Amino acid sequence: MTTFIQLHLLTAYPAANLNRDDTGAPKTVVLGGATRLRISSQSLKRAWRTSELFEQALAGNIGIRTGRIAREAAQILVESGIEPKKAVDYVKNIANCFGKVKEDKKPKDELTNAETEQLVHISPAEFEAVKALARRLAEEKRPATEEEAELLRHDRMAVDIAMFGRMLAKKTDFNVEAACQVAHAFGVSETIIEDDFFTAVDDLRQASAEDAGAGHLGETGFGSALFYT
Template sequence: MTTFIQLHLLTAYPASNLNRDDTGAPKTVTLGGTTRLRISSQSLKRAWRTSALFEDALVGHIGIRSARIGRKAADIMTANGIDDKKAVEWGTAIAACFGKPKTEKKKEDPFLLTETEQLAHISPAEFEAVKALALKLATEKRAPDAEELTLLRQDRMAVDIALFGRMLASSPAFNVEAACQVAHAFGVGETLVEDDFFTAVDDLRAKSDDAGAGHLGETGFGAALFYTYICIDRDLLLKNLHGDEALTDKTLRALVETALKVSPSGKQNSFASRAYASWALAEKGTDQPRSLAAAYYNAINGSDQLSVAVDRITALRENMNRVYGQQTDSESFNVADAQGSMAEVLDFVCA
């Protein structure tokens, strides 16, 4: 039987623009006939995997996601005496291991050919193999052979690849199925997106020259209590990490703590909208996982939003378990009532 770990988080953000659409406005979703703020799963996952907290906990086990892997190899070769033409040719061959190299040529940047069309997510072991091969080719002043261009690895997997997966269209044998699924976070209450009109003053402009502002602008923002749902297939995570129980537990602990503490980076300098989860529920069991988003299809409006949100999701979980006959162990904390603790939730998840 598969063991699933499910996390349900309620996190309150004041005025913020954590995740923008193509117009620069906060992303939204219509739910239950009302507009809610939204944070995409991609935004959440990137914030978590690139955070100092995650990196410090899992140093040496986090991958690189880039289209410039071949360019990095070419840079190493040119720094060690290989001319640009050969570095581009050999760097492009290395890039082809991870995806389709770009075909657009630019006189001002011939190294553009060493980049891939799509981002490739590679493990530290794969990145080290790329750098070692580039240095070897530069030292021996020769092109790579076919055997040397087998740079993808299935062992020593990066924890973020094990969690969030990877897809390599040109090398499907090295694809990794994601062990962690992250839903788009959404506000539990209706939100009206507002525009902040702002001005900037030119410090070197005298009032006698011009009393007006040096710059005018506006940016969208909103505030919400967000519900976030995360589902982890622990057995698949263990499999992706090649049976390393210690690394699996370390990864789970780092991911959960990061999800509780780390905010997306969008417009943080403008709004300082950093927040910890105010309430969290962790579930563990072999039953088919399910989100508890239905608790918030009817928007919660009013001053006691957090308390009502906790009551609704708790009641829905109890009803779900009763109706479907589910048996999931759980651990939770509630900051508002000083009940439980993050340490207890982390220990439960990793037990």
């Protein structure tokens, strides 16, 4: 028998810009013919994952979301005396194991080409395994083999990965099905987005100077709602 637990939450927030869209305005959704404030499920999960409560309860079992896994390995090689370009070549199979690798032909930083184009959610055990392999490569002064890289993905012990899953389109064997589904939170009533025109004061600018006035002018949207999740 499978047990499902459903949580229905009402959370009130005062006037704020909690979750912004690409223009910097509060995210919204039209529901029942009314425009309501919205907080995306991604934003909610990020807030939970990085909360003090989550950290206290699950310390040591929380995953890391990054595109710099292989870069960290390359950095270990560089610190051991291996040239950056050669270090990137040594960790190429590690990077390919987790996603599509960046290919900058004229990088300002050689280690950039050890990064993946997308973020990857990895467990602390997987991260430690990557660093341990990097230290071995540094000692033996050789690149990682495909077989060694494949072994890095077999220890997925992180609570947030089990709860919220992970997905890589080109690495389907790396996927984890989420045990917890999170819906977007939205306001229970219609909300009118208001504009907040604001200024910032330059403390070293004299009030009597020719350029007296605000050091910065800006405008942003905000709103308030009782959110249903």
